[in-house]
Amino acid sequence: MVELEAWYDEEQDDAVIVRTSAELDAVLDTVAGWDGRVLVDLYVAGNPGRANFNVGLHGLAGRGVLYYAGSGQKWFSTETPDTDLNSDGRILYYYMNSDTEYPADSEIALDVVRRAAHEFMGTGGERPTASAWRIAPDWW
Known part of the structure; x- marks a missing residue:
């Protein structure tokens, strides 16, 4: 297990350092409690x-998204990995009030999003296996 830097609040001057599973849950719980679709950058x-890992939480809907960039590749979570990679359907998540577009089919169950965040921490930054993945579409 590694320590993580968590960025999610526009009021932050420094990253929130996450050292334990409980601290990671506290960050995820905080963001899931906010209105709308919000991103945590880990x-x-x-x-x-090492890697860029975005965890999107839409607590009220019980859904979220994942984005992983590492080793020159960009991946999005999906429940349907065989969909058209260049589909124009998009949804917005917000990182510190900035719009961030995600493929519409990248939303997955919130419990899977949480498991993936813990797996990222537990593996030292590897792309989690808790979700199905697909390579980022051309428009991203």
């Missing part, structure tokens, strides 16, 4: 170039 502390 990085391996001390090695932000």
Whole structure:
């Protein structure tokens, strides 16, 4: 298990350092309690170039999204990995009040999103296996 840097609140001057599963749950619970679709940006502390992992939470709907970038590839969570990679359907999640577009079919169950966040922490920044993935569409 590694320490993570969590970025999610526009009022933050510094990352929230997440050292334990309970601390990760506290961040996820906080964001899931906010209105709308909100992103948490997670990085391996001390090695932000290792991977970029976005965890999107839409608590009221019980849904969320995942985005993983590492080793020169970009991946989105999906429940239907065989969909058209260039489909124009998009949904908005917000990172510190900035619009971030995601493929419409990238929303998955919130419990899967949470498991993936814990897996990211537990594996030291590897792409989680808790979700199905597909390569980012051309428009992203």
